[in-house]
């Protein structure tokens with residue numbers, strides 16, 4: 001059978017780094033994959049160098065919208081490291097609470113999209129419905145549903161009021177009930193087991209070779225989590241488990257994310273009750289020349305920021321490394337050998353966006369004629385689920 | 393009542409075009425379709441191809457690479473169509489106007505009918521914007 005190329009991308013509007021996949025297919029099998037990134041480049045690092053340190057946090061917040069607090073987290077860690085200040089404990093707790101709420105909403109979003117790709121649109125709608133609970137909490141405590149502008153070097157901008165605490169805990173209870181439902185839906189559904197188990201396997205060695213991070217690595221048995229390995233904010237003061245599974249397939253990636261949401265709820269509850277009183281902001285007076293690094297565990301893995309200061313009020317160099325950069329590369333091994341119907345899912349499993357339709361087209365290599373488009377591929381994926389459903 | 397009447401008498405199909413955004417605007421657009429807001433009740437549907445679209449929702453800061461693509465896509469859209477710039481990025485450029493790799497605002501590349509500022513705009517604002525775009529569409533139809 002002739003070899004065909006399926007270009008995927010380059011624009012995935014829900015992904016922090018738009019990338020371009022070319023799947024080389026032989027009939028139904030994916031035999032090779034090319035990954036080309038560098039689209040959607042907005043010159044964020046250069047923009048950071050034009051801004052004062054206070055403004056840098058706003059700029060990096062606009063790198064990615066889904067986890068819009070993970071870049072500011074790394075950024076404040078980085079700026080504080082360079083300026084040699086530490087934020088007050090209350091600020092650290094509130095930062096942690098915000099970051100964990102963010103994790104829940106990001107995982108929910110992913111779960112919904114993953115549900116959509118395999119034809120479980122109910123999961124899609126449910127996940128996005130319960131995600132609104134988190135967004136409501138955000139709107140009350142930060143003033144915006146997304147892009148919260150909550151962090152600043154040396155502290156946070158707004159405090160969480162005392163009367164908010166019981167309300168949030170109450171809403172978290174509601175959220176937990178919906179998470180229970182999702183856990184049941186994933187663990188007990190034979191169709192999902194059949195559809196997701198053994199698909200897109202990423203071995204432990206592959207994870208280490210590609211330096212994958214976050215849930216993608218943890219699903220393959222690599223216990224790596226900045227929150228545990230190098231605790232920042234108040235993560236060393238709360239008790240939570242790192243979720244690690246062994247198989248590295250799509251099913252495990254789902255499990256890791258679902259269970260992580262429970263851990264996040266646990267962290268938030270401990271944070272809300274254990275939060276000390278006191279100031280939530282220290283003024284950042286001046287910036288000594290030097291370097292700083294900041295790390296944070298984003299919903300997708302480790303974010304790493306580097307900063308060099310020459311003593312002026314703007315950074316001399318600012319460098320950002322986002323987790324998807326490494327995670328996306330793992331598709332080169334996990335998608336190869338899969339059928340096209342599984343490829344959509346495997347590519348989605350590292351948490352890029354698949355919401356944008358018509359980004360994926362199969363093109364006959366010789367004639368350049370369109371064979372499949374994105375909706376056909378989603379249909380293929382959904383049909384496979386339907387067939388499995390009939391079996392059970 | 394006029395909103396309902398307008399929305400129900402004409403079901404606009406919208407196409408979502410990202411030109412280098414931070415995703416938040418895009419998420420909020422999808423959010424409009426999910427249970428809390430559920431604009432599909434009013435017949436507003438997100439379509440996969442620009443050839444089916446009545447309204448183009450454009451987000452992002454117009455990356456230099458996407459300028460050409462957006463122009464081509466806009467030419468493919470059926471007429472009349474209304475273009476809605478969602479978010480500060482596409483309305484005025486946000487701070488990306490200083491960047492070396494963007495060509496903001498979007499209105500430099502294609503004509504824009506409705507502006508929805510906000511970073512990101514709330515789903516309510518997006519829905520209000522789409523309704524305004526419907527008015528524009530009506531005007532355009534009459535002038536044909």
Ligand code: SF4
Nearest residue numbers: 414416479480481511
């Ligand atoms: S307007 Fe704000 S939320 Fe929307 S794409 Fe631009 S930076 Fe992101």
